[in-house]
Amino acid sequence: MKPTIKDIAKKIGVSVATVSRVINNRSGYSPETEKKVLKAINKLGYYPNALARGLVGKKIKTIGVLMPSVSSMVASKILSGIEDAAHNKNYSVIICNTDNSGKRTINYLRVLREKQIDGIIVVSEILTDEYINVIKKMEVQVVLVSTIDKGNNFTYIKVDDIKAAYQTTEYLINKGHKNIAMISGTKNDVVAGIPRVKGYLKALEDYGLSKKKENLVYGDFSFDSGKICMAKLLKQSPKISAVFAASDEMAIGALSAAYRHRINVPEQLSVIGYDNTTLAQMTTPPLTVLSQPFYQMGYEGLSMLISKIKGESVENKILPHIIIERQTVKDINR
Amino acid sequence: MKPTIKDIAKKIGVSVATVSRVINNRSGYSPETEKKVLKAINKLGYYPNALARGLVGKKIKTIGVLMPSVSSMVASKILSGIEDAAHNKNYSVIICNTDNSGKRTINYLRVLREKQIDGIIVVSEILTDEYINVIKKMEVQVVLVSTIDKGNNFTYIKVDDIKAAYQTTEYLINKGHKNIAMISGTKNDVVAGIPRVKGYLKALEDYGLSKKKENLVYGDFSFDSGKICMAKLLKQSPKISAVFAASDEMAIGALSAAYRHRINVPEQLSVIGYDNTTLAQMTTPPLTVLSQPFYQMGYEGLSMLISKIKGESVENKILPHIIIERQTVKDINR
DNA sequence: ATGAAAGCGCTAACAG
DNA sequence: CTGTTAGCGCTTTCAT
Numbered sequence: 001m002k003p004t005i006k007d008i009a010k011k012i013g014v015s016v017a018t019v020s021r022v023i024n025n026r027s028g029y030s031p032e033t034e035k036k037v038l039k040a041i042n043k044l045g046y047y048p049n050a051l052a053r054g055l056v057g058k059k060i061k062t063i064g065v066l067m068p069s070v071s072s073m074v075a076s077k078i079l080s081g082i083e084d085a086a087h088n089k090n091y092s093v094i095i096c097n098t099d100n101s102g103k104r105t106i107n108y109l110r111v112l113r114e115k116q117i118d119g120i121i122v123v124s125e126i127l128t129d130e131y132i133n134v135i136k137k138m139e140v141q142v143v144l145v146s147t148i149d150k151g152n153n154f155t156y157i158k159v160d161d162i163k164a165a166y167q168t169t170e171y172l173i174n175k176g177h178k179n180i181a182m183i184s185g186t187k188n189d190v191v192a193g194i195p196r197v198k199g200y201l202k203a204l205e206d207y208g209l210s211k212k213k214e215n216l217v218y219g220d221f222s223f224d225s226g227k228i229c230m231a232k233l234l235k236q237s238p239k240i241s242a243v244f245a246a247s248d249e250m251a252i253g254a255l256s257a258a259y260r261h262r263i264n265v266p267e268q269l270s271v272i273g274y275d276n277t278t279l280a281q282m283t284t285p286p287l288t289v290l291s292q293p294f295y296q297m298g299y300e301g302l303s304m305l306i307s308k309i310k311g312e313s314v315e316n317k318i319l320p321h322i323i324i325e326r327q328t329v330k331d332i333n334r
Numbered sequence: 335m336k337p338t339i340k341d342i343a344k345k346i347g348v349s350v351a352t353v354s355r356v357i358n359n360r361s362g363y364s365p366e367t368e369k370k371v372l373k374a375i376n377k378l379g380y381y382p383n384a385l386a387r388g389l390v391g392k393k394i395k396t397i398g399v400l401m402p403s404v405s406s407m408v409a410s411k412i413l414s415g416i417e418d419a420a421h422n423k424n425y426s427v428i429i430c431n432t433d434n435s436g437k438r439t440i441n442y443l444r445v446l447r448e449k450q451i452d453g454i455i456v457v458s459e460i461l462t463d464e465y466i467n468v469i470k471k472m473e474v475q476v477v478l479v480s481t482i483d484k485g486n487n488f489t490y491i492k493v494d495d496i497k498a499a500y501q502t503t504e505y506l507i508n509k510g511h512k513n514i515a516m517i518s519g520t521k522n523d524v525v526a527g528i529p530r531v532k533g534y535l536k537a538l539e540d541y542g543l544s545k546k547k548e549n550l551v552y553g554d555f556s557f558d559s560g561k562i563c564m565a566k567l568l569k570q571s572p573k574i575s576a577v578f579a580a581s582d583e584m585a586i587g588a589l590s591a592a593y594r595h596r597i598n599v600p601e602q603l604s605v606i607g608y609d610n611t612t613l614a615q616m617t618t619p620p621l622t623v624l625s626q627p628f629y630q631m632g633y634e635g636l637s638m639l640i641s642k643i644k645g646e647s648v649e650n651k652i653l654p655h656i657i658i659e660r661q662t663v664k665d666i667n668r
Numbered sequence: 669a670t671g672a673a674a675g676c677g678c679t680a681a682c683a684g
Numbered sequence: 685c686t687g688t689t690a691g692c693g694c695t696t697t698c699a700t
Contacts, residue, residue, distance in 0.1 A: 002473075004693055015671045020695060028669055045471070050448040051388045052693035055676045060385065062428070062449070071414040073407075073612075080405040083431045087438065092445060094396070094426045097417045104421070111426060114384040115396070137379070139336075223616050252616050259618045278407075279613065282557050282586050284593045338677055349687045354679060362685060386677035389692045 003044040011044065012036045023048060054116055062092040063305060064112040066105065067123040070097045073248070073277035074294060078123050078145055081298025089306050091118075098125065109134050119305045121145055122154075123298075126191060141308040145301035146294070147191050155308065157301045157317040159292050161192065164321045165199025168244055168272055168290045171323050173207050176332035177242040177270060180204070181215040183229040183254060185246040192221070196246045196274070215240060219250050226253020234261055241332065242270035248277045251287055255328070266330035276324055285327035293319050337378040345378065346370045357382060388450055396426040397639060398446040400439065401457040404431045407582070407611035408628060412457050412479055415632025423640050425452075432459065443468050453639045455479055456488075457632075460525060475642040479635035480628070481525050489642065491635045491651040493626050495526065498655045499533025502578055502606055502624045505657050507541050510666035511576040511604060514538070515549040517563040517588060519580040526555070530580045530608070549574060553584050560587020568595055575666065576604035582611045585621055589662070600664035610658055619661035627653050 005023070009016045014033060021028050022037045029037075040046075054060035065082055067075045079095070086093045094117065096108040109131070112120060119141035125131075127149040135142055136153070144156035172180050182200045185193045197216065204211050214237040219225030226245055230253060233240060245251035251273030255265055263269050265285065273280055276291035297319055304314045339357070343350045348367060355362050356371045363371075374380070388394035399416055401409045413429070420427045428451065430442040443465070446454060453475035459465075461483040469476055470487070478490035506514050516534045519527045531550065538545050548571040553559030560579055564587060567574060579585035585607030589599055597603050599619065607614055610625035631653055638648045 005695095006693075016694080017672080017696080018670060021670090024695080026695095030669060033669080047444065047448055049389075049450060049693050051385045051394065051450050052676090053695080054385045055383070055389055055678090055693080056695045057676065058695075060449075069414070070404075070417055071407075071410040071612075073405075076405040076410040079429075080403070080431065083404055083429060087431070087442075090445075092428045092449065095413075095417060095429050097414065097421070108421075110381065111384075111424075114382055115394075115426065116383060116385050223612075249616070256616065256618050278405075278557075279616065282583070282590065282613065282617075284590050284618070339679095340677075350678080351680085351688080352686060355686090358679080360680095364685060367685080383677050386692085387679080389677080389694090390679045391692065392679080 003046045004049070005046070008037065008040045008044055008046050012040050059118050059309070060116050061090060062094060062115070062117045063302070064094045064096055064108070064117045064120040065123060066096045066098050066108060066120060066125060068098055068100045068125055070095055073279060074146075074275055075123060077277065077294035078298040078301075081295040081300075082121060082145075082302045083298075085299040085302035089302070091302075091306065102128065102130065105131060106134060109138065113138050113140075118309050119143070121301055121305055122147060124191070126189065141305055143301050143305040143308065143314075145297050146292075152316075155304060155314050155316055157297055157304060157319065159297075159321045160318050161195035162199040162202070164290050164292075165196040165244075165246075165274075166203045167199075167321075168274065168323065169200045169203035170207070172242045172244060172270065172272060172329065173203065173209065175242075175270070175329055178209055179215070179240045179242075180209070181217070181233050181237060181240040181243040183226060183233070183243060183245040183250050184216065184218050185221040185250070187218045192246065200244060212237065219246075219253075221247040221250060223249040223253040223256075226250030227257045228253075230254035230257035231261070234258075234263070240269070242272070242329065244272050244274070246274050248273040248275040248280050248287065248289060251289070251328075252279060252283055255283055255287070266328050270329040272329055280324075281326070283328075288326045288329045289324050291322050291324045293321070337380045338383070339380070342371065342374045342378055342380050346374050393452050393643070394450050395424060396428060396449070396451045397636075398428045398430055398442070398451045398454040399457060400430045400432050400442060400454060400459060402432055402434045402459055404429055407613060408480075408609055409457060411611065411628035412632035412635075415629040415634075416455060416479075416636045417632075419633040419636035423636070425636075425640065436462065436464065439465060440468060443472065447472050447474075452643050453477070455635055455639055456481060458525070460523065475639055477635050477639040477642065479631050480626075486650075489638060489648050489650055491631055491638060491653065493631075493655045494652050495529035496533040496536070498624050498626075499530035499578075499580075499608075500537045501533075501655075502608065502657065503534045503537035504541070506576045506578060506604065506606060506663065507537065507543070509576075509604070509663055512543055513549070513574045513576070514543070515551070515567050515571060515574040515577040517560060517567070517577060517579040517584050518550065518552045519555040519584070521552045526580065534578060546571065553580075553587075555581040555584060557583040557587040557590075560584030561591045562587075564588035564591035565595070568592075568597070574603070576606070576663065578606050578608070580608050582607040582609040582614050582621065582623060585623070585662075586613060586617055589617055589621070600662050604663040606663055614658075615660070622660045622663045623658050625656050625658045627655070
């Protein structure tokens with residue numbers, strides 16, 4: 001059987017309290033007893049039982065991460081950052097793939113609660129009132145990564161999407177483009193949909209470019225929707241010289257559709273993506289993108305959560321974004 | 335404070351044992367008490383403490399998953415399958431990104447042990463003797479997904495790589511190719527390197543094709559290495575008509591290099607990938623691949639682990655693979 | 669510096 | 685049907 005603190009106490013004739021002290025580096029024992037205890041621990045192959053520790057009131061050092069899909073490129077990058085940070089701080093992370101299912105989310109929340117986790121990170125989820133209520137009742141610390149809730153009840157870390165989309169559009173404008181289309185993500189998505197369209201529209205306006213209705217189409221962030229949207233665009237608005245896609249996948253879909261229609265990128269049409277997932281550098285030609293710092297978002301998000309767990313007060317954080325120039329945007333000024 | 339079983343017992347004047355009984359659907363209480371208990375539970379917002387339950391000896395219903403990188407396309411697909419299955423069986427999964435670091439792996443193993451997890455899944459890791467020894471000492475159930483250990487000590491689920499590589503090569507041969515190159519993965523990788531080369535070579539042999547040394551180059555599964563290897567191949571073995579890459583990423587790297595060298599795929603050169611990650615369908619032209627059932631591997635791997643936890647005996651499992659024809663391989667017979 | 673004992677929340681005999 | 689009680693492994697006063 002697994003040796004317990006009792007076993008090692010008995011073996012060397014001290015009390016369990018003493019053993020506990022040395023295990024936890026508390027003060028109150030002589031160097032000799034320490035040596036004896038350590039030796040016995042080693043010999044018996046003892047290791048503490050985290051459940052028992054957790055029961056007594058100490059933290060279990062585990063957090064839960066809720067995300068719509070663990071296998072999406074974006075989510076897995078963020079997860080990777082979370083995981084790295086957690087490892088550095090000696091926390092474990094339980095993943096919860098909500099699959100955008102309300103029932104599943106609520107169920108996960110219940111399980112996490114039962115397992116006494118110390119905090120939760122919500123990644124890229126659209127937070128419904130139902131979730132918010134359940135989470136509030138849980139009395140755990142929460143950090144939102146790459147998302148936000150209406151009431152700003154929860155601490156978040158993300159990129160400023162309006163600004164990022166604005167600058168992406170501005171970048172195209174600076175390259176001489178005047179007839180710029182946008183392939184937006186899901187129409188009513190308050191996090192990654194609406195704000196990006198807003199930024200796009202604002203830039204057009206500020207630069208005195210006309211906002212044509214036929215230049216704005218809506219996909220759902222996926223590759224296939226990018227393909228479809230591009231085809232649509234080519235048909236209803238053939239004069240565009242550049243298209244801004246609200247995700248890398250849609251941008252790649254656009255590339256694919258352009259190829260099929262024998263339109264050369266970037267010679268005849270410029271394309272810019274959004275996210276900078278691993279995919280972006282693998283396309284031919286490599287995709288110019290607005291890059292979001294996903295890994296960092298995860299890493300810092302976890303750090304913020306730990307701070308909150310420790311009782312420190314934590315501010316919301318907006319991370320900087322940059323444009324990574326590759327080969328899908330043509331400067332038509334020259 | 336969080337209500338406990340005691341609180342609800344006190345509130346309605348029954349013993350904690352009774353409350354425990356109804357919570358666990360044991361027999362031994364009247365319908366009326368049940369109703370009262372349920373009502374109190376609801377009113378007080380009670381939920382069980384999994385740590386306490388785990389302490390008493392019951393399972394904690396949590397497993398650990400070790401993988402070299404959570405953000406790789408392959409790993410995240412497998413993880414997705416594991417997670418889905420775990421959710422269906424009411425288990426939680428703790429992810430451990432080993433980053434191919436021995437120290438990190440050992441550390442994770444220690445933490446998992448302390449947290450009393452019920453089992454672990456090792457994904458795509460090369461198992462060193464050190465890991466094997468540590469895991470054996472832990473006395474937990476183990477399943478290997480998409481990997482294998484030398485001694486076959488552990489239950490595994492994977493694809494037959496030799497056979498798959500053989501058939502991939504055979505597929506190319508059947509399409510009329512005679513001068514077939516291979517971009518292998520890491521040279522000494524016993525799981526995804528050596529076996530695939532073996533299958534490739536065997537097919538050439540069986541079909542009486544010459545095994546030219548300059549037709550076989552070694553990358554490391556990455557996109558960049560695929561690019562480099564393709565360039566090398568084009569230089570040292572310009573007469574090849576097809577190349578088999580041991581990963582999608584390398585295949586896409588090959589596509590990219592071909593494009594840069596103005597070689598038309600598949601007109602002048604056929605390329606076939608291995609894995610069928612999401613990437614494969616997004617390239618232009620879409621990549622023909624040997625498809626591994628990653629999601630299923632994860633899903634069934636988890637199921638096997640649960641069976642083992644329950645004490646059932648479980649057989650190793652070889653999953654079927656298929657070739658998915660897209661547009662990067664030309665039939666040069668006609 | 670060390671030990672005894674209470675108790676974290678729960679389950680599982682054992683007794684009624 | 686229901687209650688009492690003894691732990692699970694550990695931490696934490698409170699004594700000594």
